Amino acid sequence: MKHDQDKPRLDLIPPAIIEAVGYVRTYGVKKYGENTNWEKVEPERYRAALMRHLCEYLRDPESIDKESGYPHLWHMACNIAFLCELERGKEHESKRAT
Secondary structure, eight states: OOOOTTSOOGGGSOHHHHHHHHHHHHHHHHHHOSTTGGGGSOHHHHHHHHHHHHHHHHHOTTOBOTTTOSBHHHHHHHHHHHHHHHHHHHHHHHHHHO
16 A cells, blocks of 8 residues: 555646746756756746746737747746745745744
């Protein structure tokens, strides 16, 4: 018997979002270098980038980022992934403090 009923079902995540973040991350590593650079950026910068991509997406859901050539929606997914990871760290810190 396997006791995994309380674990998240990662197999339920649509592959498209995983691939989208992968493409944007690959582009980012080529552009900025080391793959951990994103951890050194303030969350506010990711929020601002998320909003810029969101505005472009809302204007035209099929729009493409001029610099990367990838959809704004993919960039939004990547920014959200970064923010989730950065906020996750804060969540774990606050749980340890209590």
